[in-house]
Amino acid sequence: MGNDEYGLKGENLIQEGADFLVNTYARNPILVLKGKGAKVWDSSGREYLDFVGGIAVCNLGHCHPNVIHALEEQARRLIHCSNLYYIGPQAELARRLCEHSYGEKVFFCNSGAEANESAIKLARKYARERHGGEKHEIITMDNSFHGRTMGALSATGQQKFHKGFEPLLPGFKYVPFDDIEAVQDAIGPHTCAVMVEPIQGEGGVNLPSPHYLKELRNLCDQKQILLIYDEIQVGMGRTGKLFAYQHYDAPPHIMTLAKSLANGVPIGAMVTTEQVAQAFSPGSHASTFGGNPLATRVGCAVLDTLLGDRILENCQRMGEYFLTGLLDLKERYDFIKDVRGKGLIIGAELEFEGKEIVERCLQKGFLINCTMDRVLRFLPPLIITSKEIDLLLAALQEIFSER
Ligand SMILES: Cc1ncc(COP(=O)(O)O)c(C=O)c1O
Structure with missing residues (x-):
């Protein structure tokens, strides 16, 4: 591909x-x-291998033919319709998401932050209707990331994102991730929910211990509070299962999705149970563009392709292959402190800041990302091949050997 109009x-x-x-x-x-x-x-005209994938958005790869086809066909038929009327692809995507998860009801919006806003509002409204006015507090995790709008920002357990925007929305308590006792201690009479990313993304690719989410669910049930999973980064196949919670056999009451749900067409979703959804009624919450025909039609095509084309299997296999390659590099270079991941969300934690490695990769024709300053984060499309992974591993080996 050469130069074109730009x-x-x-x-x-x-x-x-x-x-x-x-x-x-x-x-x-x-x-x-x-x-x-x-x-x-x-x-x-320079070519790059993309191990950022729009930050976990382009799970099917760029410009997948099924995405293009759905976009073109729907654009000719109907691009927008108010939610004052029923929208076919919206209903179809809701049904598909419920069929493939614990969910029974879906609310659509346009981004991750918005999906989390709707989860926060639903949790508060549900608690108020069920338990009275005082229950409104949500426990979230240190190093979490839930978005940049004021509610989602307040839920985010990282001070660096809060700075300059105070006062935050009241009613959030932060506890260490993967520490069930800390949650237990933090639950009080005002707690209405616990919100957690099953695997933390922006926080440095942090995986929970095997029983953490199950214990969290049991604790929430025991205390009659809701469990909310933010699957915005790790959902839609990223970890090798459609949803990350499915590795841990611990469904939530509310789950939020966005990013790769329509492979790059803006969309967000909140998936919940029939019982919890009843707290919302007409007028409780809304979004002009939420669940519009274009985005939801693409969402249907994405889900069908993910499940129909053995893409989750490729994600599992390539995830293991990539992780093994990075672990080999860790053996060779002491400055790689840790390598961790599930499926194709993988982090390599360095002893120094990763910015320079990201720049060197770019010079060599690879897009990679760094989070928490020191964690190289890899989020390639789930259709990545072992040959493409080998190319990046060879480039990293060269870059590391120069240090
Ligand atoms: C786990 C998680 N939640 C929420 C968000 C916010 O999503 P958006 O940027 O679409 O608002 C992100 C974005 O990186 C995320 O990774």
Whole structure:
């Protein structure tokens, strides 16, 4: 693939972006123009292997034909319709999500933060209706990430994201992740829910011990409070099962999804049970674009493709292959402190800041990401091949050997 209409203008557009966009992202200095499968091309025609995947968005790879087909067909038929009327693909996606999870009811919105806002509101309303006015507090985890809107930000257990935006929404308590006793101690008369990512993503790819989520569910049942899973990063096949909680045999009462649900078309969802959903009635909550025909039609195509094309199996196999390769590198380089992951969310924790490694990878034609300053995070499309993984491992080996 060579240059196209942006080829000559690439540099100018990067400058225009720097001049005219609010400076909220530490952007890498390339203009990504095209994508196919696990590859993207920049405005100079340079090819990259994408191990960021839009940060866990493009699980089927870039521009998957089924996604394009669903988009094109739906765009010709109906792009938007108010939620004052029934929307076919919305109903179909809701049914499919329920069929493949513990869920019985779905509310659609447009992003992860919004999905978590709806979860927070539902948990509070449910507790109020069932237990009276005082139950409103939600326990969340240190190093969690739930989004940037004020409610989701307040749920996020990382002070660095709060700074400058106080006062936060009251009613959140933070406890260490994977510590059941800390949750037990934090539960009080005002607690209405516990909210947790089954595997923490932004917080550094942190996995729970095998029984943690089950113990959490039991504790929540015992205390009559709701368990909320934020599966925005780890849902939709990322860990090798459709939803991460399915590894741990511990369903929640509420689950939030977004990111890869429509493989890049903006969408969010909150999946819950019939009983909990009853706390919402017409007027409780809404979203103009939520569950629009375009996004939900693509969501249906994504789900069908994930489940029909043995993509979860590939994710499991490639996840193990990749993890083994990274563990080999850890054997060779003492500065790799830890390698951990499930399926194709994998972190390699370094003794030093990972920014330079990310930059060196970019120079070599690989997109990778770093979170919590020191954890290289890999979130490739779930269709990645062992050959593509080998290419990255070889590049990392070269970069590490230069240190
Ligand atoms: C676990 C988790 N929750 C919520 C969000 C927020 O999603 P969005 O950026 O779509 O609002 C993210 C985004 O990275 C996430 O990883």
